Amino acid sequence: MNGARVEFRGLRRRFGNTVALDGLDLTAEPGELLALLGPSGCGKTTALRCLAGFEHPDEGEILVDGSDITRVPANRRDAGMVFQSYSLFPNLNVKDNVAFGLRVRKAPTARRHARAQELLELVGLPSIGERYPHQLSGGQQQRVALARALALEPRVLLLDEPLSALDAKVRVNLREEIRRLQLSLGITTIFVTHDQEEALSVADRVAVLRAGRLEQVADPATLYDRPATPFVAEFVGTMNHLPGRVSGDKVTVLGQELPVEGPVPDSADVNVLIRPEAVLLTPDEDGDGKVLVSSFRGSTARLRVQLPDGSEALADVPGHHSVRLAPGTAVRVALVERPVLVSVASSGEHGR
Amino acid sequence: MANAPLSKNRSKSWLAAVPLLAFVALVFGVPLVVILGGTFTRGGAVSTANVTESVQGAYLTALLGSVKLSALVAVVGAVLGTFLAQAVVTSRFRALREAVLTASGVLSNFGGVPLAFAWIATLGNSGVITTSLGFDARGWSLYNFWGLALVYLYFSIPLMVLVVVPALDGLRPQWREAAQNNGASAWQFWRYVGIPVLTPTLLGGVVLLFGGSFAAYATAQAMVGSAVPLVTLQIANALSGNVLIGHENVALALSLDMIVVAGLVMAVYLPLQRRSARWLR
Amino acid sequence: MAALSPQTLPAATKATPAPGRPHRIRVWRGAILLVAAVYFLVPLIASFAFTVKTPGKGVTLDAYGQIFSAEGFGRALLLSLGLGVATIAVVLLLTLPAMLAVRLSVPRLRPILEVVCTLPLVVPPITFVAGISKVLQWGPDYLASTPFYQTIISIQNPDFPVVLVLTYVVLALPFVYRALDAGLSAIDARTLVEAARNLGASWPHLLLRVIVPNLRAALANASFLTLALVLGEFTIARLLSFQTFPVWIYTISGSQAQVSVAVSVFSLLITWLLLLALSSAGARQRSGK
Numbered sequence: 006m007n008g009a010r011v012e013f014r015g016l017r018r019r020f021g022n023t024v025a026l027d028g029l030d031l032t033a034e035p036g037e038l039l040a041l042l043g044p045s046g047c048g049k050t051t052a053l054r055c056l057a058g059f060e061h062p063d064e065g066e067i068l069v070d071g072s073d074i075t076r077v078p079a080n081r082r083d084a085g086m087v088f089q090s091y092s093l094f095p096n097l098n099v100k101d102n103v104a105f106g107l108r109v110r111k112a113p114t115a116r117r118h119a120r121a122q123e124l125l126e127l128v129g130l131p132s133i134g135e136r137y138p139h140q141l142s143g144g145q146q147q148r149v150a151l152a153r154a155l156a157l158e159p160r161v162l163l164l165d166e167p168l169s170a171l172d173a174k175v176r177v178n179l180r181e182e183i184r185r186l187q188l189s190l191g192i193t194t195i196f197v198t199h200d201q202e203e204a205l206s207v208a209d210r211v212a213v214l215r216a217g218r219l220e221q222v223a224d225p226a227t228l229y230d231r232p233a234t235p236f237v238a239e240f241v242g243t244m245n246h247l248p249g250r251v252s253g254d255k256v257t258v259l260g261q262e263l264p265v266e267g268p269v270p271d272s273a274d275v276n277v278l279i280r281p282e283a284v285l286l287t288p289d290e291d292g293d294g295k296v297l298v299s300s301f302r303g304s305t306a307r308l309r310v311q312l313p314d315g316s317e318a319l320a321d322v323p324g325h326h327s328v329r330l331a332p333g334t335a336v337r338v339a340l341v342e343r344p345v346l347v348s349v350a351s352s353g354e355h356g357r
Numbered sequence: 358m359a360n361a362p363l364s365k366n367r368s369k370s371w372l373a374a375v376p377l378l379a380f381v382a383l384v385f386g387v388p389l390v391v392i393l394g395g396t397f398t399r400g401g402a403v404s405t406a407n408v409t410e411s412v413q414g415a416y417l418t419a420l421l422g423s424v425k426l427s428a429l430v431a432v433v434g435a436v437l438g439t440f441l442a443q444a445v446v447t448s449r450f451r452a453l454r455e456a457v458l459t460a461s462g463v464l465s466n467f468g469g470v471p472l473a474f475a476w477i478a479t480l481g482n483s484g485v486i487t488t489s490l491g492f493d494a495r496g497w498s499l500y501n502f503w504g505l506a507l508v509y510l511y512f513s514i515p516l517m518v519l520v521v522v523p524a525l526d527g528l529r530p531q532w533r534e535a536a537q538n539n540g541a542s543a544w545q546f547w548r549y550v551g552i553p554v555l556t557p558t559l560l561g562g563v564v565l566l567f568g569g570s571f572a573a574y575a576t577a578q579a580m581v582g583s584a585v586p587l588v589t590l591q592i593a594n595a596l597s598g599n600v601l602i603g604h605e606n607v608a609l610a611l612s613l614d615m616i617v618v619a620g621l622v623m624a625v626y627l628p629l630q631r632r633s634a635r636w637l638r
Numbered sequence: 639m640a641a642l643s644p645q646t647l648p649a650a651t652k653a654t655p656a657p658g659r660p661h662r663i664r665v666w667r668g669a670i671l672l673v674a675a676v677y678f679l680v681p682l683i684a685s686f687a688f689t690v691k692t693p694g695k696g697v698t699l700d701a702y703g704q705i706f707s708a709e710g711f712g713r714a715l716l717l718s719l720g721l722g723v724a725t726i727a728v729v730l731l732l733t734l735p736a737m738l739a740v741r742l743s744v745p746r747l748r749p750i751l752e753v754v755c756t757l758p759l760v761v762p763p764i765t766f767v768a769g770i771s772k773v774l775q776w777g778p779d780y781l782a783s784t785p786f787y788q789t790i791i792s793i794q795n796p797d798f799p800v801v802l803v804l805t806y807v808v809l810a811l812p813f814v815y816r817a818l819d820a821g822l823s824a825i826d827a828r829t830l831v832e833a834a835r836n837l838g839a840s841w842p843h844l845l846l847r848v849i850v851p852n853l854r855a856a857l858a859n860a861s862f863l864t865l866a867l868v869l870g871e872f873t874i875a876r877l878l879s880f881q882t883f884p885v886w887i888y889t890i891s892g893s894q895a896q897v898s899v900a901v902s903v904f905s906l907l908i909t910w911l912l913l914l915a916l917s918s919a920g921a922r923q924r925s926g927k
Contacts, residue, residue, distance in 0.1 A: 057534070057538060058537070059534050059537070078537075079534070079537040079538065080536075080537040080538075080539075080540050080541055080542055081540070082538075084538070085538065085539075086534070086535070086538045088531045088534070088535060089531075090531075091529060091531060092529070092531035092532065092534075092535045093535075094532055094535070094536075094549075094550045094554075095532075095554060096550065096553040096554050097549075097550075105535075105536070105539045105541070105549070106539035106540050106541075108549065109536075109539060109540045109541045109542075109545050109549070110540060150535075153535070153539065154538070156539070157539065157540065370739045370742065370743040370744060371739060371740075371743075371744045371747060372739075373735040373736055373738065373739035373740075374735075374736035374739055374740055374744070374747060374751065376732055376735075376736070377732040377733060377735075377736040377751075377754075378736075378754065380732055380807070381754050381755075381757075381808065381811070384804045384805065384807070384808050385757070385758060385761075385766075385808045387769075387773055388766060388768075388769025388770045388772070388773055389761070389769060391769050391772045391773050391776070392765065392768060392769040392772070395772055440670050441670060441671075441674050444666075444667040444670040444671055444674075445671075447663070447667065448667065453671075459913065459914065460678070462913055463906070463909055463910050463913055464678065466866050466870070466909065467906055467909070468870065469870045469871075469872045469884055470872050470884050470887050470888050470891075470902070471870075471884075471887065471901070471902030471903075471905050471906060472902075474685070474887070474891065474898055474899045474902040475681045475682065475684075475685040475899065475902050475903070475906075476681055477899075478681075478684060478685040478688035478689070478895075478899045479680060479681045479684035479685060479688070480681075480684075484684065484688070485684040485685075485687045485688050485691075486680065486684055511677075511678070511681065514674075514677075515678075568759070568760075568762075571762065572762030572763060572764065574762075574763070574764050574872070574873045575872035575873055575876075575884065575888075578872075578876075578888075579888055579891070589762070589764045589873075592764050592765065592768055593764065593873075593876075593877060596767070596768055596771060596877055597877070608768050609768055609769070609772065611765075611768075612764070612765030612768040612769065613765075615762055615764070615765050616760065616761055616762070616765055619760050619761070619762060620760050623759070623760045
């Protein structure tokens with residue numbers, strides 16, 4: 006099974022007055038796992054459904070390995086899809102669910118059963134072929150749905166928030182397994198999610214969508230370290246918004262002068278976006294910062310700190326430092342020296 | 358012990374159910390026992406003569422007539438009701454859906470004498486449509502088997518709509534999309550998934566419609582009198598004393614026949630309903 | 639995987655709206671709705687036309703005026719309404735405590751209650767009345783010397799036949815049971831009762847102040863269904879020879895066809911209004927929560 010290249014070109018789709026896709030351009034390389042990430046209503050699911058053939062773009066085209074499939078009916082596209090939940094046919098047992106596509110193609114019974122068994126082993130459920138969907142847990146149902154989506158050896162695998170209805174623990178297990186499976190099959194996979202942690206942890210590349218347009222597409226590390234826009238910076242990981250003053254291509258924040266990355270806004274007063282791990286704390290009786298709350302997370306601890314100007318910021322410190330930084334401790338606050346993103350000051354509060 | 362205040366009363370709280378059970382036993386149970394006892398009694402002696410008589414001659418014709426009419430109405434009503442429900446469910450107009458559901462609620466209860474009169478006024482011998490379209494000159498009559506079926510459909514189709522709309526709503530769009538995604542055409546989706554999932558509900562609806570038509574008496578009495586042989590009309594006839602002296606208990610035997618038929622049909626219905634509830638949860 | 643190759647498809651231009659299927663479905667749906675509308679509306683319109691058009695007199699609403707002056711109208715309607723109210727009272731008094739008790743403390747009895755309350759569906763009213771009339775006939779023969787004899791006679795008083803209330807309660811049981819069962823499931827009666835008991839409420843207080851207000855929609859629903867049933871019931875009343883409203887309509891149809899159709903149209907309108915009132919009341923309660 007070879008991965009296909011999937012291209013969205015200038016995709017537009019509106020529902021009544023809402024614009025779901027506003028000229029989306031995006032390419033998934035052969036064999037890669039591309040996550041579509043964004044808040045609800047950003048168009049990520051619409052893009053996926055256009056690729057599956059359940060929606061039709063008003064404008065633009067979708068290419069798979071260079072051929073235009075925009076007008077191909079959904080039942081003749083070569084893409085297996087896993088839905089958010091409850092998509093298994095309730096009247097068929099697991100084996101028949103998995104082999105549904107083969108049945109539609111009139112494959113002989115023996116082949117159907119053999120293929121279903123093979124796929125169930127692939128997803129780690131070799132012995133539940135005779136059960137019915139209502140007898141399975143949510144995680145099992147999604148594994149079966151995955152097996153069904155792979156049964157016809159599609160060139161593209163589409164995952165539409167496949168984990169969002171599951172418990173936290175099952176979610177982490179299953180996403181790792183999806184990734185392992187995807188790597189071993191080498192199938193081009195498009196994974197829609199609103200959960201940035203999920204996207205960052207499984208994808209080769211993550212495309213952040215906003216209001217129907219592509220905001221940035223990059224590998225997870227780049228996305229996290231070098232977000233192209235304040236929106237991406239906000240949406241991926243946690244950000245502090247600290248008040249700063251721009252002069253030239255530098256910005257002064259907490260008494261430190263840092264280079265500005267990306268476009269410099271016209272106004273002098275800005276919010277400087279700082280990751281919690283870029284906030285450095287040193288216990289110091291004369292320090293003008295103060296630890297307010299500490300939540301220990303094992304290898305790290307996240308602290309909420311009061312800054313000299315009265316505003317607050319989040320800071321991540323190594324877990325074993327948290328003892329010295331108990332709530333009430335006076336601290337000196339510094340920032341890591343590196344280029345920072347700034348946005349025009351509006352609310353002046355810190356990030357999520 | 359969160360239940361402590363309740364469990365203290367548990368020992369005697371079943372008493373609250375006693376009046377209801379006693380009432381049903383007396384008002385419902387006693388007549389049933391009497392039907393059973395009367396059916397097997399003739400002239401003061403135990404006998405199966407009533408049962409034998411009730412499945413012979415005119416009585417048999419009436420019983421079969423009722424079964425035929427009810428089966429026809431049930432199947433046709435179920436099919437038409439399902440199509441109507443599907444048309445409403447797939448419509449984008451919320452108001453149409455509400456209107457049809459409310460109308461179905463009313464019309465499914467619109468039976469009895471008023472229903473008969475509405476149709477007599479429409480398609481009866483001097484009905485508005487009959488006279489204005491000149492049906493009377495072409496030998497049209499509402500007062501026969503087919504006319505009765507037409508009228509019974511008037512409350513059966515809405516009943517079917519009420520039964521099947523929740524089931525159609527329960528068909529998840531993901532199932533259709535997943536089927537398409539696996540290469541199925543619209544017809545293949547219905548054949549392998551849609552219809553099998555709906556089958557328990559559809560059969561349940563058929564049973565309900567059958568029961569409704571089978572038990573109907575008022576409409577038939579007001580419309581056709583005794584022109585169409587139906588078991589309900591025969592029972593009423595016999596109860597009104599229209600039987601041979603000494604054969605009064607034939608009415609009870611006919612009643613028992615009806616209960617047996619209705620009971621058999623119901624016995625099919627309950628397990629089906631349970632299954633569809635599980636699928637459509 | 640050849641299915642995807644583009645040459646198998648007609649080279650559709652971009653301006654074409656999505657494939658032809660939706661259009662076909664819309665036509666098909668429109669046709670069904672049209673046929674249904676004709677079938678369901680024509681009898682209603684025709685009935686109305688029948689009542690207002692009199693040969694030689696043109697269009698008048700006389701038939702509707704005559705309803706109220708017709709011989710026996712008032713008595714029959716009052717009788718049916720009275721029977722309806724009595725039936726609602728009895729059926730609710732019997733079912734509500736039983737269902738509450740079973741739900742709260744003896745769940746083992748629930749299947750039994752359900753079967754008992756569903757059973758009347760299996761027994762057509764005509765067979766039920768066959769049994770009842772036999773009991774009423776036999777009663778005097780066997781019970782002549784006992785006080786039961788007086789009871790049997792008095793429940794058949796034509797001014798207010800209690801025997802009809804009794805039978806109508808049985809007929810209403812399945813509908814009332816289902817309506818109340820749905821209502822009780824929706825309010826999680828157990829938690830409510832536990833909370834109220836925990837706050838020290840007495841049982842009667844609890845029933846009237848906690849359960850009943852929360853069940854208002856379900857109780858209204860059950861009452862409406864019962865009322866509709868009683869107002870429309872013909873079989874039992876006719877065969878036991880009581881002049882209820884439907885029996886009265888049937889009786890006058892011989893002499894006053896127009897009036898009887900007018901009453902039929904009228905009764906449908908009333909049912910419609912009641913149902914609308916009920917559903918809007920239900921909606922109000924739901925949104926009020």
